[in-house]
Amino acid sequence: MTVQVSFYSDAADPLHYACRLIRRALAAGKPVGVCVAAAEAARLDALLWSFDAAEFIPHRRWDGATPPAPGEVLLVDDAARLPHRGLLLNLCDGMPGDALAFERVLEVIGQEPERVQAGRARYRVYQQAGAKLDHFSASG
Template identity: 40%
Template sequence: MSRVDFAYGAVHRLRMACGTAARHVAAGRRLLVYCTDERRLQRFDALLWEFDPTSFIPHALADDPLADQADVILVPDAASLDRIPSLHWLLNLDLDCPPGAERFERILEIVSGHEADIQAARRRWTQYQQAGHDVRGHRLPADHPAAGNHRRT
């Protein structure tokens, strides 16, 4: 089964996801990012372009011909996720658990302080546990750049 890590207390979920993607790329790991919400995935894609003006996070949509060369692959639906060989690491930006979660060594979840985000994360936590995954929670320290009391996702 997979290990699922929830990081909660993020001020801005998508900005923290960009930081997570950047750390994985810097460590030489490729990352799948799953999200069926087209607007959210587009916002994340745009943020990857502007996240750090001094660097570039190579990324592509799953159906892009260059996806095989990208360090971060944006996956918009379950069918695309099924077609992609597992890269071991998946960042879930969806409100539901990714299908076939057991295929991944690690699943990363980022939770903001927004109530709807918290409730959806609690549902995912329960579903992961019921499926037998190793689920762990990590509260972001108050001094972490992505933590805070703001209610944005």
């Protein structure tokens, strides 16, 4: 199976944009994991609680010890630790562990030059691995 990787570039606020993608992914019924740096995990956690006042996005920072609940979004700093290989949303600058083993990967790229460069490097890795790639602008 070849992984489908979608890049969302030029996101003014990558974490806020990620909340939109997470909501859509949950509606599709897929297990969702988010690879997020420890420094940004607290902000993403807070955003998921407050993103939409009329809707709750079930999530938690996953420690690997407690089994996940159905429909729960798991936040990790290493995607290889996730208990599923459904949908992975990557918010880190590096290539996520086991990324090519997931059914689908979403890459959210901010506007900072260093993040753009890191995103381009990951794009090349996915491309060389034979992943199906597509690209969308997150600016609109």
